[in-house]
Amino acid sequence: MMGRRFALLMFVAAAAAARQPDGALDLIITPNSGLPVILTPGDVFEADLTGEATLTLVGEAGALPLEAEWTERPGGRVQAKCTTPDSIAPGTYALEALAGQKRDRNVRAVFVRESMPTDYAICHITDVHIGKEKQPREPEDAFRELLAAVNKTGAAFVLVTGDITETGTPEQFQRFVEILDTCTLPTFVCTGNHDRADLNYERTFGPVTYMFRFGPDGYLVFDTKDFVVADELGSQDSALQRFRRAIKPARWSIGVTHRYWADMGMRSQLTLFADDPLDALIFGHWHRENREGEKRVPWGTTPVIVTPAAYQGALRMIMVTKRKIAPGLVQFADDKK
Amino acid sequence: MMSALLLIAAFASGAGPTGQIAYVAGTEQEDRSVHVLDLETGKTTQVGAGGRNGAPVWSPAGDWLVHEHKSQEGIGIRVVRPDGTEGRGLKTGQGWSWRPRWSPDGSKIAFMAGKGPESSLLATDLAARFTLHVYDLASNTATQWGGECPSLMRPIWIEADTAVTKALAAELKLSEADIPLDGYLAAIGLTKGESRLSTDICIVLPNKTIPLSMALDFFKNDYQEWAAEISPRGDKLVFDSNDGGDREVFVLSFRHGGVDVSNHRAADWNPVWGPRGRWIAFESFRSGRRGVYRAFADTVRVYPVAASERYDNWAPVWSPDGKWMAYVSDRTGHAEIFATEVSSEKTVQLTDGDLECLAPAWRPEEKE
Numbered sequence: 001m002m003g004r005r006f007a008l009l010m011f012v013a014a015a016a017a018a019r020q021p022d023g024a025l026d027l028i029i030t031p032n033s034g035l036p037v038i039l040t041p042g043d044v045f046e047a048d049l050t051g052e053a054t055l056t057l058v059g060e061a062g063a064l065p066l067e068a069e070w071t072e073r074p075g076g077r078v079q080a081k082c083t084t085p086d087s088i089a090p091g092t093y094a095l096e097a098l099a100g101q102k103r104d105r106n107v108r109a110v111f112v113r114e115s116m117p118t119d120y121a122i123c124h125i126t127d128v129h130i131g132k133e134k135q136p137r138e139p140e141d142a143f144r145e146l147l148a149a150v151n152k153t154g155a156a157f158v159l160v161t162g163d164i165t166e167t168g169t170p171e172q173f174q175r176f177v178e179i180l181d182t183c184t185l186p187t188f189v190c191t192g193n194h195d196r197a198d199l200n201y202e203r204t205f206g207p208v209t210y211m212f213r214f215g216p217d218g219y220l221v222f223d224t225k226d227f228v229v230a231d232e233l234g235s236q237d238s239a240l241q242r243f244r245r246a247i248k249p250a251r252w253s254i255g256v257t258h259r260y261w262a263d264m265g266m267r268s269q270l271t272l273f274a275d276d277p278l279d280a281l282i283f284g285h286w287h288r289e290n291r292e293g294e295k296r297v298p299w300g301t302t303p304v305i306v307t308p309a310a311y312q313g314a315l316r317m318i319m320v321t322k323r324k325i326a327p328g329l330v331q332f333a334d335d336k337k
Numbered sequence: 338m339m340s341a342l343l344l345i346a347a348f349a350s351g352a353g354p355t356g357q358i359a360y361v362a363g364t365e366q367e368d369r370s371v372h373v374l375d376l377e378t379g380k381t382t383q384v385g386a387g388g389r390n391g392a393p394v395w396s397p398a399g400d401w402l403v404h405e406h407k408s409q410e411g412i413g414i415r416v417v418r419p420d421g422t423e424g425r426g427l428k429t430g431q432g433w434s435w436r437p438r439w440s441p442d443g444s445k446i447a448f449m450a451g452k453g454p455e456s457s458l459l460a461t462d463l464a465a466r467f468t469l470h471v472y473d474l475a476s477n478t479a480t481q482w483g484g485e486c487p488s489l490m491r492p493i494w495i496e497a498d499t500a501v502t503k504a505l506a507a508e509l510k511l512s513e514a515d516i517p518l519d520g521y522l523a524a525i526g527l528t529k530g531e532s533r534l535s536t537d538i539c540i541v542l543p544n545k546t547i548p549l550s551m552a553l554d555f556f557k558n559d560y561q562e563w564a565a566e567i568s569p570r571g572d573k574l575v576f577d578s579n580d581g582g583d584r585e586v587f588v589l590s591f592r593h594g595g596v597d598v599s600n601h602r603a604a605d606w607n608p609v610w611g612p613r614g615r616w617i618a619f620e621s622f623r624s625g626r627r628g629v630y631r632a633f634a635d636t637v638r639v640y641p642v643a644a645s646e647r648y649d650n651w652a653p654v655w656s657p658d659g660k661w662m663a664y665v666s667d668r669t670g671h672a673e674i675f676a677t678e679v680s681s682e683k684t685v686q687l688t689d690g691d692l693e694c695l696a697p698a699w700r701p702e703e704k705e
Contacts, residue, residue: 073647073670074647074648074667074668074669074670075667075669075670075671076670077670196365196366196367198364198365199364199365226365226366227366227367227389227411227412228366228389228391228405228412228435231366231391233361233369233391233392233652233695233696234366234672234693234695235649235651235667235672237627237651238626238627238649238651241604241622241627242622242625242626242627245603245604245622259456260456260458261456262456262457262458262462262463262466263433263451263466266490266491266525266563267563267606267607270561270563270579270584271604274534274561274579275561275579275583275584275604285456286456290458293458293459294458294459295458296458297458298458298459298460298462298463298464298533298534299533299534300460300530300533300534301533304458
């Protein structure tokens with residue numbers, strides 16, 4: 001009883017120490033509420049931090065200390081390889097870090113499942129546009145209502161594919177995060193062209209290009225926020241090639257981004273669609289769904305799934321099974337009232 | 338200041354790299370600007386303007402730089418002196434103008450043009466999307482090259498009086514009148530194959546485009562090529578292709594045929610000729626991360642220059658004397674420019690600051 005009260009007290013005290021005052025990530029970079037980990041008891045996950053710390057998973061059942069193996073990474077960062085206890089209960093956990101006097105907490109960072117499914121549904125929403133003016137409904141209200149509908153879908157996780165803000169200000173990112181955290185499902189976020197100001201996306205969610213595994217499948221989330229998309233100068237081409245190869249053994253390799261652009265860097269297109277074509281590409285940006293004749297990336301085999309904007313109230317369920325990746329019809333949050 | 342200290346230290350411990358290196362620096366694409374670093378003094382001069390600067394390209398004589406920059410239409414082309422003077426945007430008459438390359442005599446700039454962001458997924462749209470143009474610096478006019486052709490991307494120049502030209506003229510049955518005396522272009526053509534887009538390396542003349550697949554069996558396939566470069570002696574073509582299952586670097590000698598010089602199950606790409614055409618630098622993922630390697634074009638032996646399992650190295654460029662290679666590395670946590678002496682593997686850090694430093698280009702030596 002005493003232990004439980006102590007854990008709950010820790011939970012309450014730690015709530016105030018989540019992220020920096022402007023909403024930027026603090027000691028813990030990943031996992032976070034836009035880039036969580038989903039695992040089963042006993043699984044190992046990696047956390048990226050700005051320094052070594054004592055790590056704890058905090059959930060409804062209390063706080064669980066984590067054993068971590070630390071590795072130095074370039075630029076002064078560190079990576080912790082953490083093994084979750086076999087006895088951990090399924091549920092949603094915050095990851096908490098304590099380094100001296102400094103405490104940090106990323107809510108909705110670790111999701112524990114009893115097991116990984118082979119067939120499952122995911123939910124795709126996109127183009128939230130927090131801060132967009134002159135709309136019939138405030139985008140924040142639309143987003144809140146949409147997430148209430150998402151919470152009832154039973155999806156394994158949610159993809160939020162960019163243009164999460166209108167102009168990429170820290171305030172807009174903060175408001176987005178506050179509403180995002182009303183979602184009870186894991187949420188994987190990526191950046192869009194409206195989110196490119198001043199590296200505020202990176203300060204809020206960390207890496208713009210990443211991969212994750214869910215059950216038998218691999219997901220590659222990549223960045224198309226720049227004016228000249230994937231311009232071959234920076235490091236994204238490296239990440240795309242490495243991640244593409246890493247998820248190649250998966251049952252399905254699914255690309256997740258904000259927009260497909262015919263002018264985007266050829267190296268990225270060759271990696272993702274020609275040399276080793278992704279099995280599907282999920283994106284937004286158009287504020288409409290893809291029409292007849294817009295079924296595949298022009299390189300030939302990668303089918304596309306495009307969903308209208310969240311500020312319009314739209315979401316799409318996608319079934320992922322051993323036979324296929326099957327997009328459902330676009331639904332609107334109003335439909336679920 | 339830090340670059341100066343690093344270079345002084347390099348010189349103090351023995352000869353370091355010499356000359357000047359142009360590169361882009363910024364926190365993100367919108368504020369990237371071209372800089373020139375003097376390797377002997379460590380002094381850096383910002384020569385770019387307007388943000389969204391692309392990779393700098395030196396003129397053959399090393400007296401000008403050309404680079405992409407933010408323009409009213411989106412992306413334009415700008416020339417500037419290495420000291421930052423005489424900078425001006427070129428009025429190309431096109432929407433997006435990008436990937437500029439100097440002609441062998443420095444009097445013209447080839448570039449590709451497009452209409453700007455296009456969200457179409459139709460293969461027919463993409464296959465007709467990009468055009469090649471040549472800007473004449475004397476008359477300040479741009480002319481479209483290639484005649485009726487598919488999308489053409491990433492132009493490179495080929496000198497008229499080279500072994501490649503002689504071989505191509507014979508294979509493609511070109512007359513002397515077909516080939517401009519001051520050079521012509523090769524480019525990657527986007528073609529619409531039976532079921533999907535593909536590429537073809539093409540010869541691009543002022544009024545026609547000829548895919549190499551029309552003449553050379555090596556290219557009679559549906560593989561996708563990229564990053565083609567002609568050797569300094571004008572006798573070979575290097576490029577990367579997914580012929581063989583993964584991406585490899587190939588060298589094509591018009592006399593002896595094509596050879597896979599990188600030959601590894603990991604991806605190999607972005608080849609760059611050494612100054613004398615004997616060595617090729619390229620990027621490879623054979624160590625798990627992106628690394629810089631060099632291969633002797635004739636023997637396919639591959640040697641690491643900068644490779645690690647923990648960070649990436651990319652964008653190699655040779656010094657004019659072939660003794661050093663500069664490249665980008667994120668070993669410090671973000672992109673900085675380093676140089677490695679090829680024979681000794683001695684490595685020096687050339688840039689050090691908060692900005693991402695990318696796309697190094699080593700200033701050519703003035704030719705006598």
